[in-house]
Amino acid sequence: xxxxxxxxxxxxxxxxxxxxxxxxxxxxxxxxxxxxxxxxxxxxxxxxxxxxxxxxxxxxxxxxxxxxxxxxxxxxxxxxxxxxxxxxxxxxxxxxxxxxxxxxxxxxxxxxxxxxxxxxxxxxxxxxxxxxxxxxxxxxxxxxxxxxxxxxxxxxxxxxxxxxxxxxxxxxxxxxxxxxxxxxxxxxxxxxxxxxxxxxxxxxxxxxxxxxxxxxxxxxxxxxxxxxxxxxxxxxxxxxxxxxxxxxxxxxxxxxxxxxxxxxxxxxxxxxxxxxxxxxxxxxxxxxxxxxxxxxxxxxxxxxxxxxxxxxxxxxxxxxxxxxxxxxxxxxxxxxxxxxxxxxxxxxxxxxxxxxxxxxxxxxxxxxxxxxxxxxxxxxxxxxxxxxxxxxxxxxxxxxxxxxxxxxxxxxxxxxxxxxxxxxxxxxxxxxx
Numbered sequence: 375x376x377x378x379x380x381x382x383x384x385x386x387x388x389x390x391x392x393x394x395x396x397x398x399x400x401x402x403x404x405x406x407x408x409x410x411x412x413x414x415x416x417x418x419x420x421x422x423x424x425x426x427x428x429x430x431x432x433x434x435x436x437x438x439x440x441x442x443x444x445x446x447x448x449x450x451x452x453x454x455x456x457x458x459x460x461x462x463x464x465x466x467x468x469x470x471x472x473x474x475x476x477x478x479x480x481x482x483x484x485x486x487x488x489x490x491x492x493x494x495x496x497x498x499x500x501x502x503x504x505x506x507x508x509x510x511x512x513x514x515x516x517x518x519x520x521x522x523x524x525x526x527x528x529x530x531x532x533x534x535x536x537x538x539x540x541x542x543x544x545x546x547x548x549x550x551x552x553x554x555x556x557x558x559x560x561x562x563x564x565x566x567x568x569x570x571x572x573x574x575x576x577x578x579x580x581x582x583x584x585x586x587x588x589x590x591x592x593x594x595x596x597x598x599x600x601x602x603x604x605x606x607x608x609x610x611x612x613x614x615x616x617x618x619x620x621x622x623x624x625x626x627x628x629x630x631x632x633x634x635x636x637x638x639x640x641x642x643x644x645x646x647x648x649x650x651x652x653x654x655x656x657x658x659x660x661x662x663x664x665x666x667x668x669x670x671x672x673x674x675x676x677x678x679x680x681x682x683x684x685x686x687x688x689x690x691x692x693x694x695x696x697x698x699x700x701x702x703x704x705x706x707x708x709x710x711x712x713x714x715x716x717x718x719x720x721x722x723x724x725x726x727x728x729x730x731x732x733x734x735x736x737x738x739x740x741x742x743x744x745x746x747x748x749x750x751x752x753x754x755x756x757x758x759x760x761x762x763x764x765x766x767x768x769x770x771x772x773x774x775x776x777x778x779x780x781x782x783x784x785x786x787x788x789x790x791x792x793x794x795x796x797x798x799x800x801x802x803x804x805x806x807x
């Protein structure tokens with residue numbers, strides 16, 4: 375066990391007094407400094423980071439190229455407001471994202487602060503472009519905590535309970551979950567059935583002529599790292615194209631190398647109309663964006679989009695550094711290697727523990743579903759909570775996920791060293807024990 379909580383204890387009491395309990399804390403300690411995949415708290419305990427600020431730190435904590443870029447920008451100005459007077463970093467970042475996102479059509483990019491803002495604005499733009507009201511997301515999807523994005527999100531507790539009513543004209547379509555397909559059904563038949571259900575959804579639930587956009591995570595994040603078959607993804611994309619619906623890929627958690635491609639949608643040979651980005655875009659600084667077809671993004675008139683802090687010059691400077699790091703340090707390649715190593719450890723643990731159910735990953739986006747036993751596949755929320763709690767009390771920052779809170783997810787920085795990874799996996803093994 376880690377020791378020395380004297381400084382933390384005082385701050386924990388102040389946290390209880392001055393900060394609402396609605397803000398959750400998986401770890402009750404306080405960071406003092408961090409580098410790479412290691413966080414040191416104020417009591418000088420070290421923590422290996424397998425959470426990455428919920429997938430925000432693909433380039434790691436305090437990457438020197440990011441901190442240098444931020445310091446250089448701070449010395450020039452903090453925030454003149456892009457709506458008031460423009461600055462170069464916004465334009466350069468927009469240009470860069472238009473270049474590196476999938477699709478060879480004319481593109482534009484617009485920036486905001488949070489992932490939820492990006493999703494909301496993608497919807498605003500889609501509605502303006504199509505002149506249609508309805509929005510389709512998916513069962514188990516997660517898109518944010520604002521009123522509109524709460525309505526798009528599946529998990530009721532803790533995200534939606536008691537916070538309604540929600541925005542109207544939001545509908546959740548079926549999404550395949552290969553681990554829980556009906557017994558006796560082949561994978562191919564199951565995928566075909568979900569595709570059929572998806573198409574029927576637009577007969578029984580909402581007419582396609584009413585739908586402005588379909589918003590889809592290429593890998594469902596908070597939903598439990600659920601990876602859809604390529605055939606399903608392509609069927610959704612084709613349906614959108616055939617019915618004049620804007621197809622939005624929510625790459626907020628999956629982007630910037632996490633899945634072994636720069637953007638996860640590239641695994642599926644699908645090119646979306648719009649992509650939402652945030653999280654690892656700016657290495658922890660608040661920044662998000664919508665990137666995609668000019669004909670869609672450019673439909674809004676001046677003043678209809680934006681916000682006071684949207685596209686902060688400091689965050690834009692950080693994002694430009696992040697993209698350079700991802701390219702120069704081959705983080706896309708490192709993601710696949712990291713994912714293989716984490717998967718190998720989980721496979722080893724699965725030989726020892728029957729509560730290890732499905733192990734799934736795309737690149738370094740790795741998850742382990744915890745069950746009562748492999749025969750029943752019944753979700754084991756209690757065991758999951760125990761594993762995560764032990765990790766967070768013994769030197770490993772670890773997160774859970776899933777509609778039934780029984781999935782352990784791994785979002786370690788892609789720059790993690792072999793030594794840091796070994797330390798983290800050793801703690802994980804003890805947590806499973």
